[in-house]
Amino acid sequence: MVxxxxxxxxxxxxxxxxxxxxxxxxxxxxxxxxxxxGLVTAxxxxxxxxxxxxxxxxxAKELVATGWLREAEDTRAAxxxxxxxxxxxxxxxxxxSVVAGIDAGQHRISLALADLRGKExxxxxxxxxxxxxxxxxxxxxxELLRGTLEKHGVQKLGALVxxxxxxxxxxxxxxxxxxxxxxxxxxxxxxxxxxxxxLFSVENDANLAAVAELGLEESDSFAALMVGxxxxxxxxxxxxxxxxxxxxxxxxxxxxxxxxxxxxxxLGYLAREQARHALAGGxxxxxxxxxxxxxxxxxVFQAAAQQDPLALEILESLGRRLAKVVAVISGFAGxxxxxxxxxxxxxxxxVIDIADRELAREPELTCVQLAVSELGAxxxxxxxxxxxxxxxxxxxxxxxxxx
Amino acid sequence: MVxxxxxxxxxxxxxxxxxxxxxxxxxxxxxxxxxxxGLVTAxxxxxxxxxxxxxxxxxAKELVATGWLREAEDTRAAxxxxxxxxxxxxxxxxxxSVVAGIDAGQHRISLALADLRGKExxxxxxxxxxxxxxxxxxxxxxELLRGTLEKHGVQKLGALVxxxxxxxxxxxxxxxxxxxxxxxxxxxxxxxxxxxxxLFSVENDANLAAVAELGLEESDSFAALMVGxxxxxxxxxxxxxxxxxxxxxxxxxxxxxxxxxxxxxxLGYLAREQARHALAGGxxxxxxxxxxxxxxxxxVFQAAAQQDPLALEILESLGRRLAKVVAVISGFAGxxxxxxxxxxxxxxxxVIDIADRELAREPELTCVQLAVSELGAxxxxxxxxxxxxxxxxxxxxxxxxxx
DNA sequence: TCAGTAAATTTAGCATCTAAATAAATATCC
DNA sequence: GGATATTTATTTAGATGCTAAATTTACTGA
Numbered sequence: 001m002v003x004x005x006x007x008x009x010x011x012x013x014x015x016x017x018x019x020x021x022x023x024x025x026x027x028x029x030x031x032x033x034x035x036x037x038g039l040v041t042a043x044x045x046x047x048x049x050x051x052x053x054x055x056x057x058x059x060a061k062e063l064v065a066t067g068w069l070r071e072a073e074d075t076r077a078a079x080x081x082x083x084x085x086x087x088x089x090x091x092x093x094x095x096x097s098v099v100a101g102i103d104a105g106q107h108r109i110s111l112a113l114a115d116l117r118g119k120e121x122x123x124x125x126x127x128x129x130x131x132x133x134x135x136x137x138x139x140x141x142x143e144l145l146r147g148t149l150e151k152h153g154v155q156k157l158g159a160l161v162x163x164x165x166x167x168x169x170x171x172x173x174x175x176x177x178x179x180x181x182x183x184x185x186x187x188x189x190x191x192x193x194x195x196x197x198x199l200f201s202v203e204n205d206a207n208l209a210a211v212a213e214l215g216l217e218e219s220d221s222f223a224a225l226m227v228g229x230x231x232x233x234x235x236x237x238x239x240x241x242x243x244x245x246x247x248x249x250x251x252x253x254x255x256x257x258x259x260x261x262x263x264x265x266x267l268g269y270l271a272r273e274q275a276r277h278a279l280a281g282g283x284x285x286x287x288x289x290x291x292x293x294x295x296x297x298x299x300v301f302q303a304a305a306q307q308d309p310l311a312l313e314i315l316e317s318l319g320r321r322l323a324k325v326v327a328v329i330s331g332f333a334g335x336x337x338x339x340x341x342x343x344x345x346x347x348x349x350x351v352i353d354i355a356d357r358e359l360a361r362e363p364e365l366t367c368v369q370l371a372v373s374e375l376g377a378x379x380x381x382x383x384x385x386x387x388x389x390x391x392x393x394x395x396x397x398x399x400x401x402x403x
Numbered sequence: 404m405v406x407x408x409x410x411x412x413x414x415x416x417x418x419x420x421x422x423x424x425x426x427x428x429x430x431x432x433x434x435x436x437x438x439x440x441g442l443v444t445a446x447x448x449x450x451x452x453x454x455x456x457x458x459x460x461x462x463a464k465e466l467v468a469t470g471w472l473r474e475a476e477d478t479r480a481a482x483x484x485x486x487x488x489x490x491x492x493x494x495x496x497x498x499x500s501v502v503a504g505i506d507a508g509q510h511r512i513s514l515a516l517a518d519l520r521g522k523e524x525x526x527x528x529x530x531x532x533x534x535x536x537x538x539x540x541x542x543x544x545x546e547l548l549r550g551t552l553e554k555h556g557v558q559k560l561g562a563l564v565x566x567x568x569x570x571x572x573x574x575x576x577x578x579x580x581x582x583x584x585x586x587x588x589x590x591x592x593x594x595x596x597x598x599x600x601x602l603f604s605v606e607n608d609a610n611l612a613a614v615a616e617l618g619l620e621e622s623d624s625f626a627a628l629m630v631g632x633x634x635x636x637x638x639x640x641x642x643x644x645x646x647x648x649x650x651x652x653x654x655x656x657x658x659x660x661x662x663x664x665x666x667x668x669x670l671g672y673l674a675r676e677q678a679r680h681a682l683a684g685g686x687x688x689x690x691x692x693x694x695x696x697x698x699x700x701x702x703v704f705q706a707a708a709q710q711d712p713l714a715l716e717i718l719e720s721l722g723r724r725l726a727k728v729v730a731v732i733s734g735f736a737g738x739x740x741x742x743x744x745x746x747x748x749x750x751x752x753x754v755i756d757i758a759d760r761e762l763a764r765e766p767e768l769t770c771v772q773l774a775v776s777e778l779g780a781x782x783x784x785x786x787x788x789x790x791x792x793x794x795x796x797x798x799x800x801x802x803x804x805x806x
Numbered sequence: 807t808c809a810g811t812a813a814a815t816t817t818a819g820c821a822t823c824t825a826a827a828t829a830a831a832t833a834t835c836c
Numbered sequence: 837g838g839a840t841a842t843t844t845a846t847t848t849a850g851a852t853g854c855t856a857a858a859t860t861t862a863c864t865g866a
Contacts, residue, residue: 026823043844053823059847084832084843177767211606221648237647242640244737245624246770249640253767254734259662259729324660331657332732334570334647362581364656367649429854446813455855460814487812488862 029060029399041087062091067093092116096264099159105163106130111144114385131267134187138264142192158237159388160197162189163205163380167247172202199391204249208383209341210234210241212375222337228268228344260324267318268344271297274314285310301347319354330368341373430800433462437493438615444490453744463493470496495519496521504787509533509568512638514547516787537633539588545595547634562610562791563590563600566608566783571648575605578649602794609653612744613644613715615778618805625740631671670721677717688713722757744776772799
């Protein structure tokens with residue numbers, strides 16, 4: 001019989017030896033275990049991954065070769081050792097493992113440096129003029145970043161994530177709108193800062209806050225609500241962070257249609273402005289001791305704590321406003337919880353109490369819980385770090401292929 | 404040296420031979436290709452999966468053994484054959500491959516039978532008293548289902564999905580609320596119908612409509628808005644269908660807080676009731692020729708097409724209402740598109756035109772597109788079928804493991 | 807009946823895993 | 837200090853499931 005060479009042509013040669021895909025799975029297991037644990041012996045990896053010793057050591061060797069892991073043969077040095085042959089130990093490679101998060105707020109730009117397990121290395125911040133233009137913000141931010149990296153001898157970051165008070169689409173851009181506020185808050189960060197990092201991302205600050213909360217929350221449908229100068233929400237539903245077209249999910253301009261609300265101005269802004277306005281109008285209040293132009297939101301809350309009538313009245317209106325906002329967003333999105341975030345969160349409890357009272361008047365409509373973030377004023381920063389770690393993680397060998 | 408039997412104990416015996424995971428991947432490839440294509444020869448599978456012939460035949464053999472595929476050696480019978488050894492052909496096993504979708508609406512209960520590739524086998528429906536209780540609905544539905552299954556000789560369904568006009572949580576339950584409407588719409592389907600199917604699911608009807616649209620839409624952030632008796636939305640953001648706590652995502656009760664709207668009553672309901680009310684109040688209109696209690700929404704739209712002033716006035720108010728609703732939900736969720744669904748969708752264009760005009764007055768607030776569903780009055784039914792297929796698919800060998 | 811063709815089947819080789827046996831590095835006890 | 841126990845690394849054998857190539861089978865058509 002004649003040799004049929006046609007046959008081989010229909011065997012449709014595949015690109016690679018097939019077994020690679022399993023290989024990837026196991027590489028991942030080992031890397032992930034090391035990531036979660038920090039510093040592990042091969043034996044611990046065997047325990048954690050349910051793989052054979054041979055496999056674990058093989059994968060680890062390869063991960064060391066690719067630069068993901070580092071060998072650290074100090075079994076003795078670390079006290080936790082008794083008898084027998086000293087164990088090999090592995091940890092994440094330090095060079096890959098520094099990420100930075102930046103919260104580029106309207107009044108202040110903050111930066112945090114952390115390792116891939118989320119341990120913070122440094123945090124610092126600078127004030128900005130609230131009206132500063134995009135270029136000015138770029139300049140200050142770069143200064144802040146360069147200084148910090150130099151101090152710690154970091155050549156290049158694993159990832160850099162920037163949070164801004166503007167909607168951001170999946171490409172990092174904000175919608176172009178007449179007033180130019182969003183444009184000033186979200187200038188071309190990439191052009192200025194890309195050289196400092198391997199991976200780069202711009203995100204909405206409320207979304208970053210939501211990411212941070214996601215790490216703590218047991219509920220999987222909630223919003224992180226920024227309530228300072230303007231309302232803004234990072235919305236997580238069924239465990240997914242929503243982005244929406246042009247990044248507009250969680251934008252609050254629709255509040256113009258809500259009865260008794262009318263705009264997206266934040267509780268901090270209103271506390272301050274209502275107080276100033278009332279004082280200018282001659283209202284009686286203990287706040288009079290402060291010059292009207294210098295009254296801050298905090299002062300109003302403090303005065304309310306002292307039973308000052310004007311301050312109490314203001315808080316009452318804020319509470320009603322908050323209740324409305326929460327009722328609408330939780331009603332539509334099916335939120336279990338709304339977490340108040342941002343710089344003011346710490347002092348908001350009195351307003352929450354009022355809002356709770358209001359919400360209780362329509363029990364059919366709302367089964368949502370109101371809470372204050374436990375992550376402090378700089379939630380967004382923490383979210384940025386988390387997101388940065390996530391970004392690095394996504395570049396880990398083959399991980400994306402299995403999503 | 405002494406034989407160390409202790410060693411084997413630290414090898415932490417893994418459960419299975421490791422190569423299975425890749426096996427799974429390839430099994431999946433073959434199954435998926437067959438699913439998508441319908442009836443394939445091994446050679447086609449080689450082409451589609453980029454696997455070797457040996458592998459494909461092996462996997463196919465196994466899938467036949469597990470009951471997923473069926474061999475169909477009619478290469479000759481099907482005309483498309485020329486020379487050479489006749490090819491083996493495979494297709495999905497028919498026994499596994501019938502799914503049913505039911506749209507259990509307030510006025511009508513519809514049913515569709517389809518195969519796993521979505522090809523409809525039969526569709527039928529029955530009317531119900533709008534006020535019928537849960538038991539009555541169960542009875543009618545079972546009758547409808549049993550009859551259809553008997554006719555086609557189907558013993559047991561691969562999956563059965565029921566759409567109801569009520570929020571449904573991931574367990575299939577609706578929140579318990581005083582008025583009992585949701586309870587009547589979502590009785591204990593499972594107890595009554597589980598015997599007819601392997602997989603069972605209850606879903607909100609608007610969510611099912613959204614699932615159906617998801618198959619056609621190029622946008623990945625949109626809502627399917629039901630506008631008949633009450634508003635209700637199935638919301639897809641970033642390609643994910645939202646459910647929310649207790650299935651409340653897309654619930655419209657929050658409309659009570661929206662200026663100029665005030666409740667979640669649908670366009671169909673309002674067209675009808677406003678017309679009846681106006682006629683009862685003595686308004687002048689061509690609708691007078693119909694007894695007030697028999698005026699339907701359709702009549703109002705028809706009259707408006709004839710320039711009847713009362714009807715035009717009603718449509719104007721509906722258009723403004725729709726614009727409000729759309730502005731709020733798209734504003735908060737970042738929707739690119741809102742698709743009007745349900746029985747009335749076909750005649751709504753005049754209302755959409757008015758809504759578009761209203762939306763254009765605030766271009767900064769809204770960049771959302773309004774459209775009518777192209778899937779006809781029974782979108783939910785189609786969504787139910789899709790969902791059913793998805794459910795069966797999820798039980799396919801190992802597919803879930805790689806998500 | 808005998809090429810010709812297209813497909814299935816068999817075979818060899820390879821990669822990567824587990825499991826088991828063996829070797830190495832250290833601690834402890836005498 | 838040397839034997840022994842202990843812990844770990846390394847090597848080896850066996851299994852699985854893939855690709856690639858060779859071989860066999862089943863049919864068509866002149």
